[in-house]
Amino acid sequence: MSTEHGTRPRVGCTVDTDGRISFDLPPGPDGEHAAQQLLLRLRPKKGQPEKTLHVLDLKPADGRLSAVLDPEPVLAEGRWDVYLLQGPDSERDRLRPGPRDLRALVDGHLRDRRSPLAVRIPYVTKDGYLAIRTWLRPAHAEAGRVDLTDRSLTVGARLHGAALEEGAVVLLRLRGAGGTEHTLEPRAEADGRGFSFTVGHEELAAATGVWDVFVQPAPEVPRVRVGRLLDDVADRKEVFVYPAATLGGAVLRPYFTVDNDLSVEVTKV
Amino acid sequence: MKISFLLHNAYGIGGTITTTFNLAQALAERHEVEIVSVLRHREHPNFTLDPRVSLRPLVDLRQDKEHPLYLKPARVFPRAEYRYGQYNELTDQRIAECLAATDADVVIGTRPGLNVHLALQAPPHVVRIGQEHLTLDNHPPRLRTALRRAYRGLDALTTVTEADAAAYRRKMRLPGVQVEALPNSVPDPALPAADGTAKVVVAAGRLVPVKRYDLLIEAFALVAAEHPDWQLRIYGKGEEHDRLRQLIADLGLWNNVFLMGAAAPMEAEWVKGSIGAAASNFEPFGMTIVEAMRCGLPVVSTDCPYGPGEIIEDGVDGRLVPVGDRDALGAALLGLVRDDERRHRAGRAALRNARRFAPGPVVEQAERLFAEAVTARRAGRPVVPDRTPVGGVLISQGFAARDAAYSAASSALRVVRRGQR
Numbered sequence: 001m002s003t004e005h006g007t008r009p010r011v012g013c014t015v016d017t018d019g020r021i022s023f024d025l026p027p028g029p030d031g032e033h034a035a036q037q038l039l040l041r042l043r044p045k046k047g048q049p050e051k052t053l054h055v056l057d058l059k060p061a062d063g064r065l066s067a068v069l070d071p072e073p074v075l076a077e078g079r080w081d082v083y084l085l086q087g088p089d090s091e092r093d094r095l096r097p098g099p100r101d102l103r104a105l106v107d108g109h110l111r112d113r114r115s116p117l118a119v120r121i122p123y124v125t126k127d128g129y130l131a132i133r134t135w136l137r138p139a140h141a142e143a144g145r146v147d148l149t150d151r152s153l154t155v156g157a158r159l160h161g162a163a164l165e166e167g168a169v170v171l172l173r174l175r176g177a178g179g180t181e182h183t184l185e186p187r188a189e190a191d192g193r194g195f196s197f198t199v200g201h202e203e204l205a206a207a208t209g210v211w212d213v214f215v216q217p218a219p220e221v222p223r224v225r226v227g228r229l230l231d232d233v234a235d236r237k238e239v240f241v242y243p244a245a246t247l248g249g250a251v252l253r254p255y256f257t258v259d260n261d262l263s264v265e266v267t268k269v
Numbered sequence: 270m271k272i273s274f275l276l277h278n279a280y281g282i283g284g285t286i287t288t289t290f291n292l293a294q295a296l297a298e299r300h301e302v303e304i305v306s307v308l309r310h311r312e313h314p315n316f317t318l319d320p321r322v323s324l325r326p327l328v329d330l331r332q333d334k335e336h337p338l339y340l341k342p343a344r345v346f347p348r349a350e351y352r353y354g355q356y357n358e359l360t361d362q363r364i365a366e367c368l369a370a371t372d373a374d375v376v377i378g379t380r381p382g383l384n385v386h387l388a389l390q391a392p393p394h395v396v397r398i399g400q401e402h403l404t405l406d407n408h409p410p411r412l413r414t415a416l417r418r419a420y421r422g423l424d425a426l427t428t429v430t431e432a433d434a435a436a437y438r439r440k441m442r443l444p445g446v447q448v449e450a451l452p453n454s455v456p457d458p459a460l461p462a463a464d465g466t467a468k469v470v471v472a473a474g475r476l477v478p479v480k481r482y483d484l485l486i487e488a489f490a491l492v493a494a495e496h497p498d499w500q501l502r503i504y505g506k507g508e509e510h511d512r513l514r515q516l517i518a519d520l521g522l523w524n525n526v527f528l529m530g531a532a533a534p535m536e537a538e539w540v541k542g543s544i545g546a547a548a549s550n551f552e553p554f555g556m557t558i559v560e561a562m563r564c565g566l567p568v569v570s571t572d573c574p575y576g577p578g579e580i581i582e583d584g585v586d587g588r589l590v591p592v593g594d595r596d597a598l599g600a601a602l603l604g605l606v607r608d609d610e611r612r613h614r615a616g617r618a619a620l621r622n623a624r625r626f627a628p629g630p631v632v633e634q635a636e637r638l639f640a641e642a643v644t645a646r647r648a649g650r651p652v653v654p655d656r657t658p659v660g661g662v663l664i665s666q667g668f669a670a671r672d673a674a675y676s677a678a679s680s681a682l683r684v685v686r687r688g689q690r
Contacts, residue, residue, distance in 0.1 A: 012459070099459050099534075103541045106467055145497075145524050232541065239527050243518035 011038075011082060011130055012098030013122050015105055021069040021120060021132070024098065025058065025084070038067045039083040039092055040132065042076055052076055055085070074118040080132040081125075097122070097130040108230035109142050112193065115161030123234035133234040135260075137161075141215045141226040143262045146242055146254055153204075153245070153254055153264065156196040157215070157226055163192040165218035170197040170226075172204065172211040172264070180207060186215065204266055205250035211264040227261035236260045270639060271301040273373035275364070275383045277352060279306035279324055280314050282533070284556050285402045288453040289379055290316055292635060295454065295628035297321040299636075305367055307360055307383070327363040338362060345389065347419070349412035350382035365390050375639045381408070381416055388422030396642040399423045400451070404553050404575060405436045410675035417441050417669055424642040424652050427451040427635075429554040432575040442665040445651025449638060452579075454631035455559045455623070462565030462620050463540045465613040468499045470602060471542035471566070473535050473557045474549075476507030476528075481571070483509070484595055485548040486516050486526055491599030493525040496606055501526045501546070504538055539564035543612060544605050550592055552576045562586060562623035567615030569601045580626075586618040 012024040023038055042052035054075070056067040083092040100122050119135040139161035147154040168188065174180040182203055186195040195215070204211055214223040233239055236256040244253040246269070254264045276289055293302050302322045309326035318324055333339055336359050343356035345365065350356075364383070368376065368390045375396040378384035384399035391397045399420060405413065405428075420426060425447040428434045434450040437443070470489065474480045482503055489501045503513070503526070510528060517526045532538050535557070539545065545561030545568035552558075555576030558568045562580070570577040572589040581587040588601035605612045624630075645652045 099537050101460050101537055101540065103463070103467065106469060106541050239529055240523075241514065242523050
């Protein structure tokens with residue numbers, strides 16, 4: 001049983017391990033011959049015009065309609081809203097979600113990815129519509145275990161689309177002006193992908209604000225953001241919640257941002 | 270047949286609403302079905318209702334709160350009922366009018382107070398079916414006393430478990446009333462079943478103390494210690510949220526245990542797991558256990574009154590462990606986590622065994638019960654002949670006397686307390 005009243009069709013979707021999304025809709029009122037399409041729209045920033053659209057043909061299959069979004073082309077990073085186009089001249093209808101079969105994504109962190117790293121997670125917006133959260137990054141460091149003691153924070157992570165080389169560093173950068181950075185040496189695993197780092201609370205407690213976490217796999221190459229993108233959780237901030245540590249008058253808490261990137265917040269008591 | 274359900278509020282969220290919608294929709298395949306919602310507070314129900322089932326409200330809270338009768342306490346709806354505060358003379362009047370005018374062959378009440386209305390006010394040609402989604406033993410004595418009197422006016426009373434049906438037969442003398450367990454049904458899942466490979470345990474329900482998610486989290490600590498790559502996902506929201514979050518922090522389980530927030534429907538979340546879990550102290554039925562099994566998950570549950578033991582076959586399609594026993598719960602979860610073949614086998618058994626809760630079999634039973642009651646009422650005889658043995662009368666009189674004594678004692682206490690103010 002679905003959870004929202006409405007006569008508009010609901011679109012179900014299934015994601016496979018390559019990120020391919022198969023959409024499934026009930027047949028339209030006009031039967032199978034109506035030229036229906038799915039429209040994906042990259043949600044523009046407030047006040048900006050929409051620029052990036054992607055259209056998929058709906059094809060009849062087993063008395064229903066289906067469309068497939070293949071892994072290529074990769075989608076720009078952001079949030080994509082999903083609409084039904086009934087015909088060339090008709091209005092577009094924003095679609096509500098049917099079942100979202102995302103089971104193939106749950107252990108996605110176990111598969112090594114190549115560059116660029118493209119991730120898609122269908123989710124339900126706060127107002128009850130289907131949308132797709134996407135990330136597109138040249139390389140990515142997937143955060144794993146986070147361990148917190150009275151004195152330090154230890155994070156395990158794995159690189160995708162890059163490998164650790166001699167001179168690799170982990171960087172914690174304080175957001176905002178000043179460009180304060182802490183540099184740490186990662187403990188690299190033999191395959192050059194897995195690594196971990198430990199940072200003492202006192203190193204971060206000196207300043208209040210938000211420290212964003214990066215890894216620079218080799219000198220002179222771009223830094224890579226540490227985050228957690230490779231499973232089925234589109235909005236991680238309220239689900240993956242870590243406890244706070246206190247040091248003197250400072251409270252430190254590692255957390256995931258609204259973009260599922262890892263940061264450490266420092267506040268004064 | 271024309272079948273009419275009398276429901277507290279079809280526009281809310283909850284197990285009784287879900288199961289009533291499921292049954293009404295399944296019956297609508299072959300019958301004319303309506304749902305009468307005593308209350309309405311929003312335009313559309315939260316759950317989509319099959320258009321073949323008609324829905325009509327009696328009291329619309331968006332307008333009727335100004336009605337003079339709305340402010341007067343209810344006189345028909347029993348005082349000891351949990352929802353008494355939401356009923357009033359206006360609901361009394363509108364329900365009475367609705368029953369007097371009904372053209373249904375069968376009217377089904379879905380909670381104790383509405384069953385009382387039905388028993389007292391349905392016209393003689395109408396079959397009265399009372400449904401109990403809670404349990405007799407958990408009703409307060411004063412409510413049991415009120416129901417003991419009123420339920421004799423029903424043709425049949427359905428409970429959601431055999432155990433609760435047995436309690437009614439033993440503790441309430443209801444001559445001529447057919448008392449029968451009619452389980453909740455769960456629709457056929459739309460998604461393929463779980464394949465048992467995901468290292469995820471799933472639980473779902475409101476985050477309230479009786480569900481004992483604290484016990485489940487403590488039990489999962491045993492799993493996480495041995496298998497750090499497994500996670501526990503708890504879906505739902507409620508008053509326990511912050512306390513559970515703190516418990517996860519205290520036990521150092523933030524890499525393994527996640528409070529996922531509410532998800533409805535749950536189906537796409539069940540299939541991401543390979544074991545279902547329930548740790549309740551009390552569960553009148555256990556809808557989430559059936560949902561998980563219908564998605565192919567074996568379920569580890571406490572053997573609490575009443576539902577789990579009638580749903581799960583211990584060691585076959587899941588595990589039953591003693592109530593409140595953290596170590597037993599943890600060990601039962603570990604047993605399925607450690608042994609892939611055992612988990613897969615139990616998952617397949619769960620899928621097979623839970624088919625008895627599909628709408629088909631449940632609706633067939635309901636149809637048979639309703640048809641028997643219609644035949645009996647048209648013939649002017651009770652659905653079941655009164656064959657209560659003398660001993661049975663004595664036993665039920667004993668329970669009646671005890672409830673009456675509790676009720677009297679508690680009103681005496683209230684008088685004393687009032688005097689002390």
